[in-house]
Amino acid sequence: MADHGHAENVTFRQCAHLATPDHVTADFCLIPMGTPTASVSQHIANIQKFLATSGIKYSMHSAGTTLEGSWDEVTKVIGQAHTLLHNQGVVRIQSDIRIGSRTDKVQSIEDKVSVVEKILQDDTAKPATEE
Amino acid sequence: MADHGHAENVTFRQCAHLATPDHVTADFCLIPMGTPTASVSQHIANIQKFLATSGIKYSMHSAGTTLEGSWDEVTKVIGQAHTLLHNQGVVRIQSDIRIGSRTDKVQSIEDKVSVVEKILQDDTAKPATEE
Amino acid sequence: MADHGHAENVTFRQCAHLATPDHVTADFCLIPMGTPTASVSQHIANIQKFLATSGIKYSMHSAGTTLEGSWDEVTKVIGQAHTLLHNQGVVRIQSDIRIGSRTDKVQSIEDKVSVVEKILQDDTAKPATEE
Amino acid sequence: MADHGHAENVTFRQCAHLATPDHVTADFCLIPMGTPTASVSQHIANIQKFLATSGIKYSMHSAGTTLEGSWDEVTKVIGQAHTLLHNQGVVRIQSDIRIGSRTDKVQSIEDKVSVVEKILQDDTAKPATEE
Numbered sequence: 001m002a003d004h005g006h007a008e009n010v011t012f013r014q015c016a017h018l019a020t021p022d023h024v025t026a027d028f029c030l031i032p033m034g035t036p037t038a039s040v041s042q043h044i045a046n047i048q049k050f051l052a053t054s055g056i057k058y059s060m061h062s063a064g065t066t067l068e069g070s071w072d073e074v075t076k077v078i079g080q081a082h083t084l085l086h087n088q089g090v091v092r093i094q095s096d097i098r099i100g101s102r103t104d105k106v107q108s109i110e111d112k113v114s115v116v117e118k119i120l121q122d123d124t125a126k127p128a129t130e131e
Numbered sequence: 132m133a134d135h136g137h138a139e140n141v142t143f144r145q146c147a148h149l150a151t152p153d154h155v156t157a158d159f160c161l162i163p164m165g166t167p168t169a170s171v172s173q174h175i176a177n178i179q180k181f182l183a184t185s186g187i188k189y190s191m192h193s194a195g196t197t198l199e200g201s202w203d204e205v206t207k208v209i210g211q212a213h214t215l216l217h218n219q220g221v222v223r224i225q226s227d228i229r230i231g232s233r234t235d236k237v238q239s240i241e242d243k244v245s246v247v248e249k250i251l252q253d254d255t256a257k258p259a260t261e262e
Numbered sequence: 263m264a265d266h267g268h269a270e271n272v273t274f275r276q277c278a279h280l281a282t283p284d285h286v287t288a289d290f291c292l293i294p295m296g297t298p299t300a301s302v303s304q305h306i307a308n309i310q311k312f313l314a315t316s317g318i319k320y321s322m323h324s325a326g327t328t329l330e331g332s333w334d335e336v337t338k339v340i341g342q343a344h345t346l347l348h349n350q351g352v353v354r355i356q357s358d359i360r361i362g363s364r365t366d367k368v369q370s371i372e373d374k375v376s377v378v379e380k381i382l383q384d385d386t387a388k389p390a391t392e393e
Numbered sequence: 394m395a396d397h398g399h400a401e402n403v404t405f406r407q408c409a410h411l412a413t414p415d416h417v418t419a420d421f422c423l424i425p426m427g428t429p430t431a432s433v434s435q436h437i438a439n440i441q442k443f444l445a446t447s448g449i450k451y452s453m454h455s456a457g458t459t460l461e462g463s464w465d466e467v468t469k470v471i472g473q474a475h476t477l478l479h480n481q482g483v484v485r486i487q488s489d490i491r492i493g494s495r496t497d498k499v500q501s502i503e504d505k506v507s508v509v510e511k512i513l514q515d516d517t518a519k520p521a522t523e524e
Contacts, residue, residue, distance in 0.1 A: 015181050015184055015185065015211065015215065016184070016185070018211040018214045018215060018218075019211075019214055020207060020210030020211060020213070020214060021210060021213050021214060021217070025324065025325065026325075027291075027324075027325030027326065029289075029360050029487075029489075031424050031426060031487055032426075033233075033424060033425075033426065033428070033431050033433070034428060034429070034430050034431030034432075035426070035427060036427070037427050038364060038366055038426050038427030038484045038485035039427075040426070041374075041377045041378050041381060042381060044378045045378050045381035045382050045385070048378065048382060049382065049385070050146050053146055053147070054146065054147070059323075059324070060375065060378065061321075061323045061325075061328065061375065062287065062289075062321070062328055062371040062372070062374040062375045063287065063289030063323075063326065063328050063360055063371075063374075064289065064325065064360070066323065066324055066325050071206075071210040071213070072207075072210070075202075075206035075207075075210070076151060076203075076206075078230075079151030079152060079202040079203070079206070080146065080149040080150075080151060082151070082152050082202070082232045083149045083150055083151060083152060084146065084149060086152070086232065086234050087149075091233055091234050091235045091431045092231070092232070092233040092234075092235065092431035093231065093232055093233070094229065094230070094231040094422075094424055095228075095229070095230050095231070096227070096228070096229055096358075096360055096422075096489045097226075097227070097228040097229075097230065098225065098226070098227055098228075098291050098325055098326070098358055099209075099225070099226050099228065100223070100224065100225040100226070101213045101217065101223070101224055102164075102222055102223040102224070102300060103217050103222050103223075104222045104223065104300055109324040109325075110324070112303075112324040112325075113322065113323065113324045115303045116303050116306045116307050116310065116322065119303060119304060119307035120307050120310060120311065123307070123311070156455065156456065158422075158455075158456030158457065160356075160358075160420075160491050162293050162295060162356055163295075164293060164294075164295065164297070164300050164302070165297060165298070165299050165300030165301075166295070166296060167296070168296050169295050169296030169353045169354035169495060169497055170296075171295070172505075172508045172509050172512060173512060175509045176509050176512035176513050176516070179509065179513060180513065180516070190454075190455070191506065191509065192452075192454045192456075192459065192506065193418065193420075193452070193459055193502040193503070193505040193506045194418065194420030194454075194457065194459050194491055194502075194505075195420065195456065195491070197454065197455055197456050222300045223300035225291075225293055227291075227358045227489075227491055229422050229456055229457070229489055233431060235431055240455040240456075241455070243434075243455040243456075244453065244454065244455045246434045247434050247437045247438050247441065247453065250434060250435060250438035251438050251441060251442065254438070254442070277443050277446055277447065277473065277477065278446070278447070280473040280476045280477060280480075281473075281476055282469060282472030282473060282475070282476060283472060283475050283476060283479070312408050315408055315409070316408065316409070333468075333472040333475070334469075334472070337464075337468035337469075337472070338413060338465075338468075340492075341413030341414060341464040341465070341468070342408065342411040342412075342413060344413070344414050344464070344494045345411045345412055345413060345414060346408065346411060348414070348494065348496050349411075353495055353496050353497045354493070354494070354495040354496075354497065355493065355494055355495070356491065356492070356493040357490075357491070357492050357493070358489070358490070358491055359488075359489070359490040359491075359492065360487065360488070360489055360490075361471075361487070361488050361490065362485070362486065362487040362488070363475045363479070363485070363486055364426075364484055364485040364486070365479050365484050365485075366484045366485065
Protein backbone atom coordinates (compact mmCIF):
# COMPACT_ATOMS: atom_id res chain seq x y z
CA MET A 1 0.00 0.00 0.00
CA ALA A 2 1.13 3.49 -0.72
CA ASP A 3 0.54 4.33 2.93
CA HIS A 4 3.37 2.06 3.93
CA GLY A 5 5.74 3.57 1.43
CA HIS A 6 6.35 0.42 -0.59
CA ALA A 7 8.65 1.25 -3.43
CA GLU A 8 6.74 -0.65 -6.08
CA ASN A 9 4.17 2.10 -6.18
CA VAL A 10 6.67 4.75 -7.07
CA THR A 11 7.23 5.76 -10.62
CA PHE A 12 10.75 7.05 -10.40
CA ARG A 13 10.82 8.21 -14.00
CA GLN A 14 8.49 10.96 -12.89
CA CYS A 15 10.55 12.07 -9.92
CA ALA A 16 12.49 14.68 -11.84
CA HIS A 17 9.22 16.54 -12.13
CA LEU A 18 8.36 16.36 -8.44
CA ALA A 19 7.45 19.74 -7.01
CA THR A 20 8.77 20.94 -3.68
CA PRO A 21 6.25 21.61 -0.87
CA ASP A 22 4.04 24.71 -1.15
CA HIS A 23 4.15 25.61 2.52
CA VAL A 24 6.78 24.90 5.13
CA THR A 25 8.05 26.26 8.39
CA ALA A 26 11.82 26.34 8.72
CA ASP A 27 14.22 27.38 11.43
CA PHE A 28 17.85 28.10 10.72
CA CYS A 29 20.93 28.75 12.82
CA LEU A 30 23.70 30.22 10.67
CA ILE A 31 27.29 30.07 11.90
CA PRO A 32 30.08 32.17 10.38
CA MET A 33 33.41 30.34 10.60
CA GLY A 34 36.98 31.62 10.57
CA THR A 35 35.92 35.08 11.72
CA PRO A 36 38.37 37.25 13.68
CA THR A 37 36.30 37.09 16.86
CA ALA A 38 33.83 34.72 18.42
CA SER A 39 31.08 37.34 18.28
CA VAL A 40 28.61 36.91 15.45
CA SER A 41 25.93 39.40 16.51
CA GLN A 42 26.79 41.92 13.78
CA HIS A 43 26.48 39.19 11.16
CA ILE A 44 23.15 38.05 12.58
CA ALA A 45 21.93 41.66 12.59
CA ASN A 46 22.87 42.00 8.93
CA ILE A 47 20.84 38.90 8.13
CA GLN A 48 17.86 40.29 10.05
CA LYS A 49 18.07 43.47 8.00
CA PHE A 50 18.20 41.41 4.83
CA LEU A 51 15.19 39.35 5.92
CA ALA A 52 13.26 42.56 6.61
CA THR A 53 13.71 43.56 2.97
CA SER A 54 13.09 40.09 1.55
CA GLY A 55 9.34 39.94 2.06
CA ILE A 56 9.56 36.55 3.80
CA LYS A 57 7.73 35.97 7.09
CA TYR A 58 10.38 35.55 9.79
CA SER A 59 10.88 35.60 13.54
CA MET A 60 14.22 35.70 15.38
CA HIS A 61 14.83 33.92 18.66
CA SER A 62 17.97 33.22 20.67
CA ALA A 63 18.80 29.97 18.88
CA GLY A 64 17.95 30.84 15.30
CA THR A 65 15.41 32.45 13.01
CA THR A 66 12.12 30.87 11.98
CA LEU A 67 10.75 31.31 8.47
CA GLU A 68 7.42 30.52 6.86
CA GLY A 69 6.70 30.25 3.14
CA SER A 70 7.10 27.81 0.27
CA TRP A 71 10.02 25.37 0.28
CA ASP A 72 11.66 27.29 -2.54
CA GLU A 73 11.21 30.67 -0.88
CA VAL A 74 12.64 29.74 2.50
CA THR A 75 15.59 27.77 1.18
CA LYS A 76 16.43 30.54 -1.29
CA VAL A 77 16.42 33.18 1.45
CA ILE A 78 18.76 31.14 3.64
CA GLY A 79 21.10 30.62 0.69
CA GLN A 80 21.04 34.35 0.03
CA ALA A 81 21.94 34.95 3.68
CA HIS A 82 25.05 32.80 3.10
CA THR A 83 25.97 34.87 0.06
CA LEU A 84 25.31 38.11 1.91
CA LEU A 85 27.90 37.21 4.56
CA HIS A 86 30.32 35.75 2.03
CA ASN A 87 30.15 39.11 0.21
CA GLN A 88 31.04 40.78 3.51
CA GLY A 89 34.18 38.69 3.86
CA VAL A 90 33.08 35.58 5.76
CA VAL A 91 34.86 32.72 3.99
CA ARG A 92 32.96 29.80 5.46
CA ILE A 93 29.42 29.40 6.77
CA GLN A 94 27.59 26.42 8.21
CA SER A 95 23.84 26.45 8.81
CA ASP A 96 21.61 24.05 10.65
CA ILE A 97 18.10 24.03 9.22
CA ARG A 98 15.01 22.35 10.65
CA ILE A 99 12.31 22.28 8.01
CA GLY A 100 8.89 20.70 8.14
CA SER A 101 6.05 20.13 5.69
CA ARG A 102 2.63 18.56 6.15
CA THR A 103 -0.28 17.76 3.91
CA ASP A 104 -3.08 17.57 6.45
CA LYS A 105 -3.25 21.29 7.16
CA VAL A 106 -1.47 24.61 6.77
CA GLN A 107 0.04 25.42 10.14
CA SER A 108 1.62 28.80 10.75
CA ILE A 109 4.47 29.59 13.12
CA GLU A 110 1.94 31.16 15.51
CA ASP A 111 -0.40 28.16 15.35
CA LYS A 112 2.36 25.80 16.42
CA VAL A 113 2.94 27.68 19.65
CA SER A 114 -0.68 28.59 20.43
CA VAL A 115 -1.94 25.01 20.18
CA VAL A 116 0.57 23.91 22.83
CA GLU A 117 -0.20 26.91 25.05
CA LYS A 118 -3.92 26.12 24.76
CA ILE A 119 -3.32 22.59 26.04
CA LEU A 120 -1.24 23.90 28.93
CA GLN A 121 -3.94 26.41 29.88
CA ASP A 122 -6.69 23.80 29.70
CA ASP A 123 -4.64 21.50 31.91
CA THR A 124 -4.14 24.25 34.46
CA ALA A 125 -7.86 24.99 34.52
CA LYS A 126 -8.73 21.37 35.26
CA PRO A 127 -8.76 19.94 38.77
CA ALA A 128 -5.46 18.16 39.25
CA THR A 129 -5.66 14.39 38.95
CA GLU A 130 -1.98 13.72 39.30
CA GLU A 131 -0.72 12.02 42.41
CA MET B 132 35.53 46.94 7.48
CA ALA B 133 33.65 44.42 5.45
CA ASP B 134 35.55 41.70 7.32
CA HIS B 135 33.76 42.58 10.49
CA GLY B 136 30.38 42.52 8.86
CA HIS B 137 29.48 46.15 9.51
CA ALA B 138 26.04 46.79 8.15
CA GLU B 139 26.86 50.14 6.64
CA ASN B 140 28.66 48.39 3.82
CA VAL B 141 25.60 46.50 2.74
CA THR B 142 23.36 47.78 0.05
CA PHE B 143 20.15 46.04 0.96
CA ARG B 144 18.34 47.25 -2.10
CA GLN B 145 20.45 44.81 -4.02
CA CYS B 146 19.77 41.83 -1.79
CA ALA B 147 16.79 40.60 -3.76
CA HIS B 148 19.25 39.83 -6.51
CA LEU B 149 21.67 37.91 -4.32
CA ALA B 150 22.57 34.55 -5.78
CA THR B 151 22.70 31.40 -3.66
CA PRO B 152 26.07 29.61 -3.31
CA ASP B 153 27.39 27.69 -6.32
CA HIS B 154 28.80 24.78 -4.35
CA VAL B 155 27.75 23.36 -0.99
CA THR B 156 27.86 20.16 0.94
CA ALA B 157 24.68 19.31 2.78
CA ASP B 158 23.59 16.50 5.06
CA PHE B 159 19.95 15.77 5.77
CA CYS B 160 18.09 13.53 8.16
CA LEU B 161 14.45 13.22 7.07
CA ILE B 162 11.87 12.03 9.58
CA PRO B 163 8.39 10.83 8.54
CA MET B 164 5.84 11.61 11.28
CA GLY B 165 2.47 10.07 12.08
CA THR B 166 3.39 6.83 10.33
CA PRO B 167 1.76 3.56 11.45
CA THR B 168 5.01 2.11 12.75
CA ALA B 169 8.28 3.44 14.11
CA SER B 170 10.21 1.90 11.22
CA VAL B 171 11.19 4.31 8.48
CA SER B 172 13.63 2.13 6.52
CA GLN B 173 11.26 1.65 3.59
CA HIS B 174 10.79 5.39 3.31
CA ILE B 175 14.54 5.98 3.46
CA ALA B 176 15.05 3.32 0.77
CA ASN B 177 12.54 5.09 -1.45
CA ILE B 178 14.46 8.32 -1.07
CA GLN B 179 17.72 6.57 -1.93
CA LYS B 180 16.10 5.24 -5.11
CA PHE B 181 14.92 8.73 -5.94
CA LEU B 182 18.39 10.17 -5.32
CA ALA B 183 19.88 7.54 -7.64
CA THR B 184 17.70 8.84 -10.45
CA SER B 185 18.18 12.51 -9.62
CA GLY B 186 21.73 12.91 -10.87
CA ILE B 187 22.85 14.53 -7.60
CA LYS B 188 26.00 13.32 -5.86
CA TYR B 189 24.95 11.64 -2.62
CA SER B 190 26.17 9.29 0.09
CA MET B 191 24.02 7.58 2.74
CA HIS B 192 25.22 6.94 6.29
CA SER B 193 23.47 5.80 9.43
CA ALA B 194 22.45 9.29 10.54
CA GLY B 195 21.48 10.89 7.24
CA THR B 196 22.44 11.38 3.63
CA THR B 197 25.14 13.74 2.41
CA LEU B 198 24.71 15.70 -0.82
CA GLU B 199 27.05 17.81 -2.91
CA GLY B 200 26.08 20.35 -5.56
CA SER B 201 24.84 23.90 -5.86
CA TRP B 202 22.65 25.36 -3.08
CA ASP B 203 19.64 25.28 -5.39
CA GLU B 204 20.24 21.68 -6.49
CA VAL B 205 20.65 20.18 -3.05
CA THR B 206 17.77 22.06 -1.43
CA LYS B 207 15.47 21.20 -4.36
CA VAL B 208 16.30 17.51 -4.10
CA ILE B 209 15.54 17.43 -0.37
CA GLY B 210 12.24 19.22 -1.00
CA GLN B 211 11.40 16.68 -3.69
CA ALA B 212 12.14 13.91 -1.20
CA HIS B 213 9.49 15.45 1.07
CA THR B 214 6.99 15.49 -1.79
CA LEU B 215 7.88 11.92 -2.76
CA LEU B 216 6.92 10.66 0.70
CA HIS B 217 3.89 12.94 0.94
CA ASN B 218 2.71 11.39 -2.35
CA GLN B 219 3.13 7.97 -0.73
CA GLY B 220 0.85 8.93 2.14
CA VAL B 221 3.17 10.41 4.77
CA VAL B 222 1.25 13.43 6.09
CA ARG B 223 4.04 15.15 7.96
CA ILE B 224 7.81 15.27 7.50
CA GLN B 225 10.54 17.03 9.43
CA SER B 226 14.11 17.26 8.14
CA ASP B 227 17.27 18.41 9.81
CA ILE B 228 19.73 19.84 7.29
CA ARG B 229 23.35 20.79 7.87
CA ILE B 230 24.57 22.86 4.95
CA GLY B 231 27.90 24.55 4.45
CA SER B 232 29.39 26.91 1.88
CA ARG B 233 32.85 28.43 1.60
CA THR B 234 34.55 30.86 -0.73
CA ASP B 235 38.19 29.94 -0.13
CA LYS B 236 38.06 26.60 -1.97
CA VAL B 237 35.79 23.93 -3.41
CA GLN B 238 35.84 21.06 -0.97
CA SER B 239 34.18 17.76 -1.87
CA ILE B 240 32.61 15.28 0.53
CA GLU B 241 35.63 13.03 0.08
CA ASP B 242 38.11 15.85 0.71
CA LYS B 243 36.52 16.65 4.06
CA VAL B 244 37.16 13.15 5.35
CA SER B 245 40.54 12.55 3.73
CA VAL B 246 42.12 15.72 5.13
CA VAL B 247 41.25 14.61 8.68
CA GLU B 248 42.45 11.06 8.03
CA LYS B 249 45.72 12.44 6.64
CA ILE B 250 46.32 14.37 9.87
CA LEU B 251 45.57 11.29 11.96
CA GLN B 252 47.98 9.16 9.90
CA ASP B 253 50.75 11.76 10.10
CA ASP B 254 50.29 11.94 13.87
CA THR B 255 50.54 8.18 14.14
CA ALA B 256 53.74 8.16 12.11
CA LYS B 257 55.38 10.70 14.42
CA PRO B 258 57.17 9.70 17.59
CA ALA B 259 54.74 10.25 20.46
CA THR B 260 55.36 13.37 22.50
CA GLU B 261 52.37 13.04 24.75
CA GLU B 262 52.95 12.33 28.40
CA MET C 263 50.54 26.47 19.19
CA ALA C 264 47.57 25.53 21.23
CA ASP C 265 45.60 28.20 19.38
CA HIS C 266 45.84 26.20 16.20
CA GLY C 267 44.78 23.02 17.87
CA HIS C 268 47.93 21.05 17.17
CA ALA C 269 47.53 17.58 18.55
CA GLU C 270 50.99 17.36 20.01
CA ASN C 271 49.92 19.61 22.85
CA VAL C 272 47.18 17.29 23.95
CA THR C 273 47.71 14.76 26.63
CA PHE C 274 45.07 12.26 25.70
CA ARG C 275 45.67 10.15 28.76
CA GLN C 276 44.00 12.91 30.69
CA CYS C 277 40.96 13.17 28.46
CA ALA C 278 38.90 10.70 30.44
CA HIS C 279 38.91 13.29 33.19
CA LEU C 280 37.80 16.18 31.00
CA ALA C 281 34.86 18.05 32.47
CA THR C 282 31.89 19.11 30.36
CA PRO C 283 31.18 22.85 30.00
CA ASP C 284 29.77 24.72 33.01
CA HIS C 285 27.41 26.91 31.04
CA VAL C 286 25.71 26.32 27.71
CA THR C 287 22.68 27.39 25.77
CA ALA C 288 20.90 24.59 23.96
CA ASP C 289 17.88 24.38 21.71
CA PHE C 290 16.09 21.13 21.02
CA CYS C 291 13.38 20.01 18.66
CA LEU C 292 12.00 16.64 19.76
CA ILE C 293 10.07 14.52 17.27
CA PRO C 294 7.91 11.56 18.33
CA MET C 295 7.87 8.87 15.61
CA GLY C 296 5.39 6.14 14.84
CA THR C 297 2.58 7.97 16.62
CA PRO C 298 -1.03 7.39 15.53
CA THR C 299 -1.45 10.93 14.21
CA ALA C 300 0.79 13.64 12.82
CA SER C 301 -0.08 15.95 15.70
CA VAL C 302 2.52 16.18 18.43
CA SER C 303 1.19 19.16 20.38
CA GLN C 304 0.04 17.05 23.33
CA HIS C 305 3.49 15.50 23.58
CA ILE C 306 5.15 18.90 23.41
CA ALA C 307 2.79 20.20 26.11
CA ASN C 308 3.74 17.29 28.35
CA ILE C 309 7.40 18.14 27.92
CA GLN C 310 6.71 21.79 28.77
CA LYS C 311 4.98 20.65 31.97
CA PHE C 312 7.96 18.48 32.80
CA LEU C 313 10.36 21.36 32.15
CA ALA C 314 8.33 23.58 34.47
CA THR C 315 8.93 21.11 37.29
CA SER C 316 12.57 20.47 36.44
CA GLY C 317 14.02 23.75 37.64
CA ILE C 318 15.86 24.33 34.37
CA LYS C 319 15.65 27.70 32.62
CA TYR C 320 13.69 27.18 29.39
CA SER C 321 11.81 29.03 26.68
CA MET C 322 9.53 27.48 24.06
CA HIS C 323 9.24 28.81 20.50
CA SER C 324 7.61 27.45 17.37
CA ALA C 325 10.64 25.44 16.26
CA GLY C 326 11.89 24.05 19.56
CA THR C 327 12.66 24.83 23.16
CA THR C 328 15.74 26.70 24.35
CA LEU C 329 17.49 25.72 27.57
CA GLU C 330 20.23 27.33 29.64
CA GLY C 331 22.37 25.65 32.28
CA SER C 332 25.39 23.40 32.57
CA TRP C 333 26.11 20.88 29.81
CA ASP C 334 25.15 18.04 32.13
CA GLU C 335 21.91 19.69 33.25
CA VAL C 336 20.57 20.51 29.80
CA THR C 337 21.49 17.20 28.20
CA LYS C 338 20.02 15.29 31.15
CA VAL C 339 16.72 17.16 30.90
CA ILE C 340 16.41 16.44 27.18
CA GLY C 341 17.13 12.77 27.82
CA GLN C 342 14.49 12.74 30.53
CA ALA C 343 12.03 14.25 28.04
CA HIS C 344 12.70 11.25 25.79
CA THR C 345 12.01 8.87 28.66
CA LEU C 346 8.88 10.80 29.65
CA LEU C 347 7.36 10.25 26.20
CA HIS C 348 8.63 6.66 25.97
CA ASN C 349 6.82 6.02 29.26
CA GLN C 350 3.67 7.43 27.67
CA GLY C 351 3.88 4.96 24.80
CA VAL C 352 5.98 6.71 22.16
CA VAL C 353 8.27 3.97 20.85
CA ARG C 354 10.74 6.11 18.94
CA ILE C 355 11.97 9.67 19.38
CA GLN C 356 14.47 11.74 17.42
CA SER C 357 15.76 15.09 18.68
CA ASP C 358 17.78 17.75 17.00
CA ILE C 359 19.90 19.68 19.48
CA ARG C 360 21.89 22.86 18.88
CA ILE C 361 24.24 23.42 21.78
CA GLY C 362 26.86 26.09 22.26
CA SER C 363 29.57 26.82 24.79
CA ARG C 364 32.06 29.66 25.05
CA THR C 365 34.90 30.57 27.36
CA ASP C 366 35.11 34.33 26.76
CA LYS C 367 31.90 35.19 28.60
CA VAL C 368 28.68 33.84 30.06
CA GLN C 369 25.93 34.73 27.63
CA SER C 370 22.31 34.14 28.56
CA ILE C 371 19.45 33.36 26.19
CA GLU C 372 18.21 36.93 26.63
CA ASP C 373 21.63 38.44 25.97
CA LYS C 374 21.91 36.68 22.63
CA VAL C 375 18.74 38.33 21.35
CA SER C 376 19.20 41.75 22.95
CA VAL C 377 22.68 42.30 21.54
CA VAL C 378 21.35 41.79 18.00
CA GLU C 379 18.31 43.99 18.65
CA LYS C 380 20.61 46.71 20.01
CA ILE C 381 22.61 46.69 16.77
CA LEU C 382 19.44 46.89 14.70
CA GLN C 383 18.15 49.82 16.76
CA ASP C 384 21.45 51.67 16.53
CA ASP C 385 21.48 51.17 12.76
CA THR C 386 17.95 52.55 12.51
CA ALA C 387 18.92 55.60 14.52
CA LYS C 388 21.83 56.39 12.21
CA PRO C 389 21.42 58.40 9.01
CA ALA C 390 21.20 55.91 6.16
CA THR C 391 24.35 55.51 4.13
CA GLU C 392 23.10 52.73 1.91
CA GLU C 393 22.48 53.44 -1.72
CA MET D 394 -4.81 6.88 26.87
CA ALA D 395 -1.12 6.81 27.46
CA ASP D 396 -0.65 6.11 23.76
CA HIS D 397 -1.97 9.52 22.90
CA GLY D 398 0.23 11.25 25.42
CA HIS D 399 -2.59 12.68 27.53
CA ALA D 400 -1.09 14.69 30.32
CA GLU D 401 -3.45 13.42 32.98
CA ASN D 402 -1.53 10.17 33.06
CA VAL D 403 1.70 11.80 33.96
CA THR D 404 2.80 12.08 37.52
CA PHE D 405 5.11 15.03 37.28
CA ARG D 406 6.23 14.72 40.87
CA GLN D 407 8.16 11.69 39.75
CA CYS D 408 9.85 13.33 36.79
CA ALA D 409 12.93 14.40 38.69
CA HIS D 410 13.72 10.72 39.00
CA LEU D 411 13.29 9.95 35.31
CA ALA D 412 16.24 8.07 33.88
CA THR D 413 17.75 8.96 30.51
CA PRO D 414 17.62 6.33 27.72
CA ASP D 415 19.91 3.29 28.00
CA HIS D 416 20.77 3.11 24.33
CA VAL D 417 20.87 5.82 21.69
CA THR D 418 22.53 6.62 18.41
CA ALA D 419 23.72 10.18 18.07
CA ASP D 420 25.41 12.16 15.35
CA PHE D 421 27.20 15.41 16.03
CA CYS D 422 28.71 18.15 13.91
CA LEU D 423 30.96 20.35 16.04
CA ILE D 424 31.88 23.82 14.79
CA PRO D 425 34.75 25.85 16.28
CA MET D 426 34.00 29.59 16.05
CA GLY D 427 36.29 32.60 16.05
CA THR D 428 39.27 30.55 14.90
CA PRO D 429 42.05 32.23 12.91
CA THR D 430 41.26 30.30 9.73
CA ALA D 431 38.23 28.64 8.19
CA SER D 432 39.92 25.23 8.34
CA VAL D 433 38.78 23.02 11.21
CA SER D 434 40.37 19.71 10.14
CA GLN D 435 43.04 19.80 12.85
CA HIS D 436 40.35 20.33 15.48
CA ILE D 437 38.27 17.49 14.09
CA ALA D 438 41.34 15.25 14.07
CA ASN D 439 41.97 16.06 17.73
CA ILE D 440 38.42 15.05 18.55
CA GLN D 441 38.83 11.78 16.65
CA LYS D 442 41.95 11.05 18.69
CA PHE D 443 40.04 11.80 21.86
CA LEU D 444 37.18 9.53 20.79
CA ALA D 445 39.66 6.73 20.11
CA THR D 446 40.78 6.88 23.72
CA SER D 447 37.29 7.33 25.17
CA GLY D 448 36.04 3.79 24.68
CA ILE D 449 32.84 4.99 22.95
CA LYS D 450 31.72 3.41 19.69
CA TYR D 451 32.08 6.05 16.96
CA SER D 452 32.25 6.50 13.22
CA MET D 453 33.33 9.65 11.37
CA HIS D 454 31.80 10.75 8.07
CA SER D 455 32.06 13.95 6.05
CA ALA D 456 29.20 15.72 7.86
CA GLY D 457 29.80 14.65 11.43
CA THR D 458 30.60 11.77 13.74
CA THR D 459 28.11 9.11 14.79
CA LEU D 460 28.15 7.69 18.31
CA GLU D 461 26.41 4.74 19.94
CA GLY D 462 25.96 4.15 23.67
CA SER D 463 23.79 5.28 26.55
CA TRP D 464 22.33 8.80 26.53
CA ASP D 465 24.67 9.80 29.33
CA GLU D 466 27.75 8.35 27.66
CA VAL D 467 27.26 9.97 24.26
CA THR D 468 26.26 13.40 25.58
CA LYS D 469 29.19 13.38 28.03
CA VAL D 470 31.68 12.57 25.29
CA ILE D 471 30.41 15.40 23.08
CA GLY D 472 30.64 17.82 26.02
CA GLN D 473 34.19 16.63 26.67
CA ALA D 474 35.01 17.30 23.02
CA HIS D 475 33.89 20.91 23.59
CA THR D 476 36.16 21.18 26.62
CA LEU D 477 39.06 19.57 24.75
CA LEU D 478 38.95 22.30 22.09
CA HIS D 479 38.30 25.06 24.62
CA ASN D 480 41.46 23.91 26.41
CA GLN D 481 43.30 24.24 23.10
CA GLY D 482 42.23 27.85 22.74
CA VAL D 483 38.91 27.72 20.86
CA VAL D 484 36.75 30.30 22.63
CA ARG D 485 33.39 29.34 21.19
CA ILE D 486 31.93 26.08 19.90
CA GLN D 487 28.53 25.22 18.47
CA SER D 488 27.42 21.62 17.91
CA ASP D 489 24.46 20.21 16.10
CA ILE D 490 23.39 16.87 17.55
CA ARG D 491 20.87 14.41 16.14
CA ILE D 492 19.99 11.88 18.79
CA GLY D 493 17.48 9.07 18.69
CA SER D 494 16.11 6.55 21.17
CA ARG D 495 13.59 3.74 20.75
CA THR D 496 11.96 1.22 23.02
CA ASP D 497 10.92 -1.41 20.48
CA LYS D 498 14.42 -2.68 19.76
CA VAL D 499 18.11 -1.98 20.12
CA GLN D 500 19.33 -0.80 16.75
CA SER D 501 23.02 -0.32 16.10
CA ILE D 502 24.59 2.16 13.70
CA GLU D 503 25.32 -0.70 11.32
CA ASP D 504 21.77 -2.06 11.50
CA LYS D 505 20.33 1.28 10.43
CA VAL D 506 22.28 1.24 7.19
CA SER D 507 22.04 -2.47 6.42
CA VAL D 508 18.25 -2.60 6.71
CA VAL D 509 17.93 0.11 4.04
CA GLU D 510 20.54 -1.54 1.82
CA LYS D 511 18.69 -4.85 2.14
CA ILE D 512 15.48 -3.23 0.87
CA LEU D 513 17.34 -1.64 -2.04
CA GLN D 514 18.92 -4.98 -2.99
CA ASP D 515 15.61 -6.83 -2.77
CA ASP D 516 14.00 -4.20 -4.99
CA THR D 517 16.76 -4.58 -7.55
CA ALA D 518 16.33 -8.35 -7.56
CA LYS D 519 12.60 -8.06 -8.26
CA PRO D 520 11.23 -7.68 -11.77
CA ALA D 521 10.58 -3.99 -12.31
CA THR D 522 6.97 -2.94 -12.09
CA GLU D 523 7.52 0.76 -12.48
CA GLU D 524 6.37 2.43 -15.64
